[in-house]
Amino acid sequence: DVKVTQSSRYLVKRTGEKVFLECVQDMDHENMFWYRQDPGLGLRLIYFSYDVKMKEKGDIPEGYSVSREKKERFSLILESASTNQTSMYLCASSIQGSHQPQHFGDGTRLSIL
Amino acid sequence: AQKVTQAQTEISVVEKEDVTLDCVYETRDTTYYLFWYKQPPSGELVFLIRRNSFDEQNEISGRYSWNFQKSTSSFNFTITASQVVDSAVYFCALRRVSGGSYIPTFGRGTSLIVHP
Numbered sequence: 001d002v003k004v005t006q007s008s009r010y011l012v013k014r015t016g017e018k019v020f021l022e023c024v025q026d027m028d029h030e031n032m033f034w035y036r037q038d039p040g041l042g043l044r045l046i047y048f049s050y051d052v053k054m055k056e057k058g059d060i061p062e063g064y065s066v067s068r069e070k071k072e073r074f075s076l077i078l079e080s081a082s083t084n085q086t087s088m089y090l091c092a093s094s095i096q097g098s099h100q101p102q103h104f105g106d107g108t109r110l111s112i113l
Numbered sequence: 114a115q116k117v118t119q120a121q122t123e124i125s126v127v128e129k130e131d132v133t134l135d136c137v138y139e140t141r142d143t144t145y146y147l148f149w150y151k152q153p154p155s156g157e158l159v160f161l162i163r164r165n166s167f168d169e170q171n172e173i174s175g176r177y178s179w180n181f182q183k184s185t186s187s188f189n190f191t192i193t194a195s196q197v198v199d200s201a202v203y204f205c206a207l208r209r210v211s212g213g214s215y216i217p218t219f220g221r222g223t224s225l226i227v228h229p
Contacts, residue, residue: 031215040122042221043204058216090158098208098215099146101160 023091136205
């Protein structure tokens with residue numbers, strides 16, 4: 001069965017810390033995505049990767065970076081966490097191709113204090 | 114540019130009622146794919162259905178049905194005889210076929226609350 005695993009379900013960090021959110025998929029998918037979900041705003045794409053070491057900025061990349069050193073792992077990095085980055089973060093993956101659905105992880109609820 | 118609009122932010126129904134979730138999209142492409150996802154309280158979005166732009170047949174899966182009308186750029190989702198387990202946030206999404214990276218465009222979601 002398809003599985004996208006996010007390293008933490010809940011995370012609490014302090015302002016200014018460097019925060020790593022990890023996502024692993026076991027389906028050999030080419031595409032991986034990071035979204036944040038906020039009430040009333042739906043899903044907003046932060047970054048997208050279509051291959052190892054390849055990345056594209058999404059709609060809201062400011063304050064974030066990503067790393068994809070291996071095909072199965074896509075990391076989201078908050079360089080210096082701020083309170084406005086408190087949110088639910090969702091990772092997804094999909095096979096290459098526009099007709100393919102995305103598979104999502106359970107999400108990480110991140111609080112920045 | 115593409116856009117997906119889910120005008121209903123929240124819908125509240127009583128169990129066994131039928132409910133329709135609206136999805137209206139905008140795209141200049143002639144070929145594209147539309148999706149519906151369900152996000153239960155546990156958080157994980159689950160894929161429900163995919164429809165390509167050339168297939169306007171309606172689809173029924175148990176209590177779920179989807180109505181795709183290209184003429185009105187709509188892809189609406191109906192739950193018949195709703196149940197408490199249907200309570201979730203539902204997202205409609207559109208994905209291009211051409212243009213490179215196939216990044217999907219999501220609507221803002223509709224929160225469905227089914228009361229017992």
